Amino acid sequence: MSGATGRYVPVSYFRRLVADLMHFSARVPSVTLERRMGLADLAAARQACAPPPTWSAIITKAYALVAARTPPLRTSYLAAPWPRLYEHAANVATLNVDRRVAGERVVLYAHVPSPEALTLREIDDIIRYHREGPVQNIPSYRRAARLSRAPWPFRRLAWWAGLNLSGPLRCRHFGTFGVSSVGALGAGITHLVPLLTSQVHYGLFDAAGGVEVRLSFDHRVLDGAAAAEALADLEGALSGEITRECVEAARSGPIPGGAVAPARSSP
Numbered sequence: 001m002s003g004a005t006g007r008y009v010p011v012s013y014f015r016r017l018v019a020d021l022m023h024f025s026a027r028v029p030s031v032t033l034e035r036r037m038g039l040a041d042l043a044a045a046r047q048a049c050a051p052p053p054t055w056s057a058i059i060t061k062a063y064a065l066v067a068a069r070t071p072p073l074r075t076s077y078l079a080a081p082w083p084r085l086y087e088h089a090a091n092v093a094t095l096n097v098d099r100r101v102a103g104e105r106v107v108l109y110a111h112v113p114s115p116e117a118l119t120l121r122e123i124d125d126i127i128r129y130h131r132e133g134p135v136q137n138i139p140s141y142r143r144a145a146r147l148s149r150a151p152w153p154f155r156r157l158a159w160w161a162g163l164n165l166s167g168p169l170r171c172r173h174f175g176t177f178g179v180s181s182v183g184a185l186g187a188g189i190t191h192l193v194p195l196l197t198s199q200v201h202y203g204l205f206d207a208a209g210g211v212e213v214r215l216s217f218d219h220r221v222l223d224g225a226a227a228a229e230a231l232a233d234l235e236g237a238l239s240g241e242i243t244r245e246c247v248e249a250a251r252s253g254p255i256p257g258g259a260v261a262p263a264r265s266s267p
């Protein structure tokens with residue numbers, strides 16, 4: 001045995017926020033459902049676009065279409081000052097974006113207000129801005145940077161207040177639903193503890209255009225039957241509205257490259 005020893009590494013500011021996230025996510029009584037979806041037509045229509053929209057944008061818009069017509073998917077559980085439900089007037093999707101900041105790999109949160117009203121190109125522009133734009137101009141990064149430097153009790157108090165006291169405040173800082181994927185890295189998330197009422201995550205597509213799409217949800221707000229219906233409706237939106245949008249985009253021809261779109265602020 002060599003005499004080498006390990007070393008202690010301090011927890012970075014952003015890893016503190018991940019610890020806070022997991023602390024509050026662990027308090028959500030969550031359940032995960034899975035649906036096998038056959039999306040060969042959508043995959044072909046997407047591939048015909050130039051450039052093809054990302055699957056993150058596709059899933060985000062499709063789920064937003066479902067949530068826009070399904071109020072329970074826009075409803076949050078608030079614990080204080082008394083337990084109650086809050087139905088949000090509009091969707092705000094929260095997407096996890098991986099990038100490096102000052103030599104550290106961090107996750108930024110891209111908030112997309114009313115994604116059902118945007119084109120897939122517009123959603124991708126927002127995602128791309130969070131991947132490539134100046135971090136000092138991204139509101140979610142600035143808030144995270146400030147909060148990460150606060151002492152532990154104040155950070156946890158800020159998280160708790162934002163999640164439990166006010167529906168509009170919760171929507172502004174956290175969104176109404178989340179979308180997560182590491183498919184671009186060749187993997188799929190099978191277990192996820194959601195912070196919000198619902199979080200969509202999915203695996204890898206097979207050669208026939210099939211994919212497992214999962215919905216992790218807060219059981220205080222949704223039951224299994226409602227979540228199963230949401231997944232069925234999601235497949236319908238992907239096979240219907242989203243496929244038609246991709247077909248129309250392919251007919252329109254290549255989209256010229258442009259400046260990276262600025263980040264949007266949540267309402």
